[in-house]
Amino acid sequence: MSITVTVDGVPVTVEEGATVADAATAAGAYVPTLCFHEDHPALGTCRVCAARLDGRVVAACSAEVHDGAEVEVAADDLATMRRQVVGLLFAEGNHVCPSCEKSGRCDLQAVAAETGMLTSEFPYRYPGRETDPGDARIWLARDRCILCQRCVDLVRDDEGRPVFTLTGRGPDTRVELDHATAAGLSDEQVAAAVDLCPVGAILRKGVGYDEPIGARRFDVASVRERALRGERR
Amino acid sequence: MDGPSTTFSASSTASPPTSPPTSLVAPRLLAVHGHDRSRLLDMLWELQRRHGHLPEAELAALADGLGTTLGDVRQTASFYHLFHLRPAGRHRLYLADTVLARMHGYDHVLAALERETGATLGGVDPTGTFGLFSTPCIGLSDQEPALLVDDLVFARLTPDRVADVIGRIRAGAAPREVANPDGIPTHLREYVDALVETNVRTHGPVFFRPRTDVAAVIREAVALPPEKLRERVSLSGLRGRGGAGFDTGLKWRLCATAPAETRYVVCNADEGEPGTFKDRVLLTRQPELAIAGMVLAAYAVGARHGILYLRGEYAYLRHYLAHQLHLMREQGLLGRDIGGRTGFDFDVRIQLGAGSYVCGEESALLESCEGKRGNPRLKPPFPAQVGFLGHPTIVDNVETFAVVTRVLEEGPEWFSRMGTEDSAGTRLLSVAGDCDLPGVHEVAWGTSLHDVLTLVDAPDAYAVQVSGPAGGCVSVARNGHRRLSYEDLGCNGAFTVFDSSRDLLEVAREHLRFFVGESCGICVPCRAGNPALLDLATRIGEGRADASDLAHVESWAALLRGTSRCGLGVSSSRPLTTTLSDFPELARAAAARSGEQGLLASFDEQAAVAAYGPAAERLVAAREEGAGS
Ligand SMILES: Cc1cc2nc3c(=O)[nH]c(=O)nc-3n(C[C@H](O)[C@H](O)[C@H](O)COP(=O)(O)O)c2cc1C
Ligand code: SF4
Ligand code: SF4
Numbered sequence: 094m095s096i097t098v099t100v101d102g103v104p105v106t107v108e109e110g111a112t113v114a115d116a117a118t119a120a121g122a123y124v125p126t127l128c129f130h131e132d133h134p135a136l137g138t139c140r141v142c143a144a145r146l147d148g149r150v151v152a153a154c155s156a157e158v159h160d161g162a163e164v165e166v167a168a169d170d171l172a173t174m175r176r177q178v179v180g181l182l183f184a185e186g187n188h189v190c191p192s193c194e195k196s197g198r199c200d201l202q203a204v205a206a207e208t209g210m211l212t213s214e215f216p217y218r219y220p221g222r223e224t225d226p227g228d229a230r231i232w233l234a235r236d237r238c239i240l241c242q243r244c245v246d247l248v249r250d251d252e253g254r255p256v257f258t259l260t261g262r263g264p265d266t267r268v269e270l271d272h273a274t275a276a277g278l279s280d281e282q283v284a285a286a287v288d289l290c291p292v293g294a295i296l297r298k299g300v301g302y303d304e305p306i307g308a309r310r311f312d313v314a315s316v317r318e319r320a321l322r323g324e325r326r
Numbered sequence: 327m328d329g330p331s332t333t334f335s336a337s338s339t340a341s342p343p344t345s346p347p348t349s350l351v352a353p354r355l356l357a358v359h360g361h362d363r364s365r366l367l368d369m370l371w372e373l374q375r376r377h378g379h380l381p382e383a384e385l386a387a388l389a390d391g392l393g394t395t396l397g398d399v400r401q402t403a404s405f406y407h408l409f410h411l412r413p414a415g416r417h418r419l420y421l422a423d424t425v426l427a428r429m430h431g432y433d434h435v436l437a438a439l440e441r442e443t444g445a446t447l448g449g450v451d452p453t454g455t456f457g458l459f460s461t462p463c464i465g466l467s468d469q470e471p472a473l474l475v476d477d478l479v480f481a482r483l484t485p486d487r488v489a490d491v492i493g494r495i496r497a498g499a500a501p502r503e504v505a506n507p508d509g510i511p512t513h514l515r516e517y518v519d520a521l522v523e524t525n526v527r528t529h530g531p532v533f534f535r536p537r538t539d540v541a542a543v544i545r546e547a548v549a550l551p552p553e554k555l556r557e558r559v560s561l562s563g564l565r566g567r568g569g570a571g572f573d574t575g576l577k578w579r580l581c582a583t584a585p586a587e588t589r590y591v592v593c594n595a596d597e598g599e600p601g602t603f604k605d606r607v608l609l610t611r612q613p614e615l616a617i618a619g620m621v622l623a624a625y626a627v628g629a630r631h632g633i634l635y636l637r638g639e640y641a642y643l644r645h646y647l648a649h650q651l652h653l654m655r656e657q658g659l660l661g662r663d664i665g666g667r668t669g670f671d672f673d674v675r676i677q678l679g680a681g682s683y684v685c686g687e688e689s690a691l692l693e694s695c696e697g698k699r700g701n702p703r704l705k706p707p708f709p710a711q712v713g714f715l716g717h718p719t720i721v722d723n724v725e726t727f728a729v730v731t732r733v734l735e736e737g738p739e740w741f742s743r744m745g746t747e748d749s750a751g752t753r754l755l756s757v758a759g760d761c762d763l764p765g766v767h768e769v770a771w772g773t774s775l776h777d778v779l780t781l782v783d784a785p786d787a788y789a790v791q792v793s794g795p796a797g798g799c800v801s802v803a804r805n806g807h808r809r810l811s812y813e814d815l816g817c818n819g820a821f822t823v824f825d826s827s828r829d830l831l832e833v834a835r836e837h838l839r840f841f842v843g844e845s846c847g848i849c850v851p852c853r854a855g856n857p858a859l860l861d862l863a864t865r866i867g868e869g870r871a872d873a874s875d876l877a878h879v880e881s882w883a884a885l886l887r888g889t890s891r892c893g894l895g896v897s898s899s900r901p902l903t904t905t906l907s908d909f910p911e912l913a914r915a916a917a918a919r920s921g922e923q924g925l926l927a928s929f930d931e932q933a934a935v936a937a938y939g940p941a942a943e944r945l946v947a948a949r950e951e952g953a954g955s
Pocket of ligand 2: 244
């Protein structure tokens with residue numbers, strides 16, 4: 094069933110069950126996302142997709158609209174919040190884009206550019222984050238991990254067991270790789286995990302520059318253009 | 327929760343678990359718990375009781391038996407700060423580090439503990455006897471400083487008492503012999519009373535009255551059709567006592583009408599909000615009211631299983647509560663054909679938490695009950711629709727369930743006549759701090775702050791932390807006339823009084839520190855934003871804030887409030903924002919000092935100067951070494 098909502102005052106028609114992000118896309122309004130992946134249910138961890146639904150700030154990736162809903166995306170305070178969330182991610186990790194293999198195909202880098210996050214207003218914390226180089230095929234660079242939980246929730250071995258997990262909590266939360274389980278993944282599954290990670294935290298050992306600069310995901314079409322085409326991966 | 331491991335984890339995977347203990351306990355635990363993942367916390371507790379920590383070989387065996395990976399089991403274990411992945415001493419000591427403890431000699435008690443145990447805070451003494459840790463509020467605000475020792479607790483500590491207790495344990499006594507010298511059986515109320523005080527200060531219309539005949543209440547209630555029972559709860563106007571104030575009758579209806587075969591009833595006894603302890607007192611003095619409330623809920627929604635989620639810090643109540651469940655079973659009030667109603671079967675198990683404030687959030691609590699990390703779920707769907715293991719589940723606070731029993735005893739009108747229009751009835755307050763009558767008080771909703779302060783004998787009250795850190799710091803001078811109620815000043819039960827000698831900015835900072843440590847860490851604004859807010863609060867409190875810091879307070883608070891995934895991050899900025907807004911003199915002083923600041927806020931003059939000495943020494947030493955070679 095179709096319902097009608099307004100996005101920044103513009104009426105659009107969407108299917109029942111559509112999210113705020115879907116409505117925004119239908120109206121041509123860009124809402125950035127980081128943890129959301131089009132093939133999977135919303136994870137709701139990054140909170141970068143702040144929008145307003147009937148006057149309340151919500152995560153656009155997971156909040157559903159109803160008939161007659163009023164969605165706001167463009168308001169200055171919302172744009173500020175989205176930029177601030179990206180700023181927090183840069184401040185809490187160690188993101189050195191020029192030396193990162195994922196540059197040009199990294200969602201965080203692309204979303205930072207789209208939200209105007211040039212330097213974080215939050216003090217950079219320069220945490221000591223250990224790299225886990227010990228797996229045969231996967232290089233886990235925690236400096237760049239944004240704890241989106243895509244790998245944690247979505248990567249499974251053939252027996253359905255998790256491969257990536259978290260330990261700790263709060264600011265000490267970190268992602269872990271279960272090497273014994275990872276050893277059982279096929280090369281395709283490893284490649285899928287690398288591709289699933291929105292940043293350069295999960296990398297394939299022995300592979301570099303498999304996509305040349307200039308031909309990378311966001312070199313070809315910006316994260317905004319992709320999102321407005323409904324591509325969020 | 328242990329810190330990050332110091333080595334790359336490569337080696338731990340290829341090689342088999344290092345020197346497994348000769349006989350593993352895990353297989354037996356798995357058998358006892360039917361290889362049920364949702365009992366993982368119970369199994370971890372059992373392992374820790376046995377080994378003092380959680381050995382990797384045991385965790386690997388659990389993982390195997392549960393059909394998952396070691397990483398997955400560690401993912402759960404490492405979330406809870408009462409679990410230890412590395413050896414943590416034969417006895418684990420947790421000193422409650424709270425604002426109130428700090429007002430009552432925390433520093434001296436900590437110094438005595440370090441001296442007597444030989445352990446430094448966060449570590450284990452050289453003989454491996456004592457592990458000494460700090461922990462947030464353990465629900466004893468009216469008798470701090472307080473210390474957990476394994477499953478036991480010692481309250482009202484002084485350095486002398488510490489020397490005595492630790493001395494006797496050192497000399498070979500078991501902590502339980504020291505805490506309970508008369509050897510009272512652990513399932514008796516007298517045992518609980520021997521460990522802690524339950525200070526009930528008022529006997530209001532609802533609680534702590536002559537014993538309610540819960541058998542009669544249940545028998546009468548289950549003679550009604552379930553929807554009639556729900557209707558009576560709705561009529562009473564009862565709203566949840568855990569904080570959010572959701573309409574209890576409506577929650578029950580949502581659960582009862584959600585399409586499902588199986589439903590659950592969960593009692594939230596996590597009581598983690600610093601400053602609150604009324605659920606502990608209620609569970610000690612009138613556990614039958616809360617349990618009967620669960621039975622009534624089960625009947626009202628059609629549930630067969632219930633869980634009482636008891637915070638790990640209340641482990642010393644476990645046997646007592648289990649015995650209460652047993653007594654109810656004996657009376658036919660739990661089990662089969664309850665209250666004489668054929669086909670109404672319901673029973674309750676106790677789930678012990680393991681140290682995590684966010685597990686009081688209802689969906690995090692359900693994750694924890696399922697043997698996972700306490701990450702709050704995305705809502706909607708709400709637990710009443712999709713709850714424990716995906717089934718519609720009622721999660722209600724201890725006091726809420728207890729009130730339900732009284733409502734059905736006395737009638738909904740009796741209840742709704744008390745209180746105010748939108749806030750029916752009374753509420754229990756956990757009163758502590760600078761007052762002469764700390765303890766549990768029952769007041770009608772609508773009572774003003776001034777009147778509560780008179781009741782608890784706090785003539786010098788300057789500020790009240792209402793609802794704990796997640797609530798607000800309220801100025802008595804400015805807002806003493808405000809009334810506790812959902813319409814005016816909401817209250818989850820915590821009521822902590824400060825006189826004018828207290829440094830409220832220091833209090834705010836401690837509360838922010840609490841939120842930093844208790845964030846589950848899965849959403850960005852809370853995980854990364856709270857440390858930034860804590861830095862701000864620290865600079866403001868130390869008089870080092872500059873104008874940009876002060877400008878950031880509201881903006882960053884709005885970010886956390888608006889974008890956080892759960893109530894923790896939504897309210898974690900309140901210690902700072904409410905203190906500055908209700909005490910503008912503190913904000914003005916901070917602003918005035920910021921005007922004098924000629925330095926960048928991030929520049930810590932003290933630290934910079936302090937670093938000079940060692941740096942100079944190193945230089946001199948290096949030069950001498952160079953000259954010597
Ligand atoms: C961070 C956080 C901690 C909470 N802790 C508790 C708690 O310890 N006890 C409690 O009853 N409710 C707690 N709540 C509220 C619960 O999520 C939930 O609203 C409550 O258990 C519902 O019961 P009620 O309707 O009877 O109040 C907490 C909420 C949040 C966001
Ligand atoms: S490793 Fe990548 S996919 Fe996994 S949590 Fe970190 S950023 Fe997300
Ligand atoms: S607000 Fe904090 S506690 Fe709640 S989900 Fe986010 S990180 Fe976890």
